[in-house]
Amino acid sequence: MVDPTCGPLCAFAGLPAIAGSGDGVVAKERDGLGIARITARDRQLAALERLVQRRFHLLLPKGARRTGCGEVSLAGVGPESWLMTCENAGNAFAIGLRDSLGGPATVVDLSDAYVMLRLAGAKVRETLAKLVPVDLHERSFQVDDVAQTVAEHMAVTLWRLGDLAGGEAVFEISVGRSLARSLHGAIRESAAEFGFVFEPA
Amino acid sequence: MRIECPFCGERDHSEFAYFGDAACARPAPGAADAQARFVEAVYLRENPAGAHRELWYHEFGCRSWLQVTRDTRTHEILEVRLARESTAP
Numbered sequence: 001m002v003d004p005t006c007g008p009l010c011a012f013a014g015l016p017a018i019a020g021s022g023d024g025v026v027a028k029e030r031d032g033l034g035i036a037r038i039t040a041r042d043r044q045l046a047a048l049e050r051l052v053q054r055r056f057h058l059l060l061p062k063g064a065r066r067t068g069c070g071e072v073s074l075a076g077v078g079p080e081s082w083l084m085t086c087e088n089a090g091n092a093f094a095i096g097l098r099d100s101l102g103g104p105a106t107v108v109d110l111s112d113a114y115v116m117l118r119l120a121g122a123k124v125r126e127t128l129a130k131l132v133p134v135d136l137h138e139r140s141f142q143v144d145d146v147a148q149t150v151a152e153h154m155a156v157t158l159w160r161l162g163d164l165a166g167g168e169a170v171f172e173i174s175v176g177r178s179l180a181r182s183l184h185g186a187i188r189e190s191a192a193e194f195g196f197v198f199e200p201a
Numbered sequence: 202m203r204i205e206c207p208f209c210g211e212r213d214h215s216e217f218a219y220f221g222d223a224a225c226a227r228p229a230p231g232a233a234d235a236q237a238r239f240v241e242a243v244y245l246r247e248n249p250a251g252a253h254r255e256l257w258y259h260e261f262g263c264r265s266w267l268q269v270t271r272d273t274r275t276h277e278i279l280e281v282r283l284a285r286e287s288t289a290p
Binding site: 063064076077078079081133134147148149150155 | 209213216261262263264283
């Protein structure tokens with residue numbers, strides 16, 4: 001049951017924090033992210049590129065790739081469309097974006113629409129391989145690659161961050177908020193044989 | 202069957218939704234023979250054994266409309282392009 005005292009921000013409230021034994025997969029809830037989708041208006045791509053570069057010192061990634069600078073990241077999620085995130089910014093991020101990029105782009109605040117998990121651990125690839133129909137081999141799905149696909153029939157956005165110092169791969173996966181518990185369950189069950197640890201926000 | 206999405210790369214067909222014939226143009230509703238043309242556009246479709254130009258939506262991916270040329274006999278995908286970049290029909 002959902003803990004009614006928890007409030008609307010806790011999409012993963014009351015879910016099991018461990019499954020199996022060990023820490024083959026460690027999932028950490030990404031809390032407080034500002035998330036917005038920006039899409040270039042008709043024939044405004046060049047103007048948007050200039051604005052993003054001036055404002056965030058980032059080049060719009062070509063294709064399904066991501067890039068980041070400081071607290072802001074940009075991930076290509078469709079032709080002339082990007083998912084932008086900002087650490088600890090919440091809804092204020094999209095409000096600010098509307099002012100700075102709203103001329104050449106449509107800006108949609110998705111901070112409350114999506115939840116995101118950061119997945120690490122020695123068995124993260126083996127676990128994700130059970131869930132998504134995308135080749136996650138390190139040569140095929142490289143650092144900063146982005147994939148929008150399905151995991152257990154849930155539409156997810158997945159990307160790979162830079163490896164940890166020991167060479168361990170790190171991924172972030174996001175899903176619609178109402179599917180948070182289902183995604184948690186799918187990952188937990190898939191990771192149980194390797195040991196699963198969940199760190200809620 | 203796999204479709205090479207121009208944005209996402211090669212994906213299983215279960216990520217896509219089939220819409221239909223891409224070569225079929227909507228007739229002008231104001232034309233004098235509009236009714237006959239609409240009957241033709243709705244009911245009299247080509248049903249080729251071979252290359253067929255069709256629209257697919259990458260619903261569980263980049264959500265782009267694609268124009269796919271598929272061999273209806275073998276399901277071989279001959280060409281994929283973004284519908285927005287296509288001049289057809």
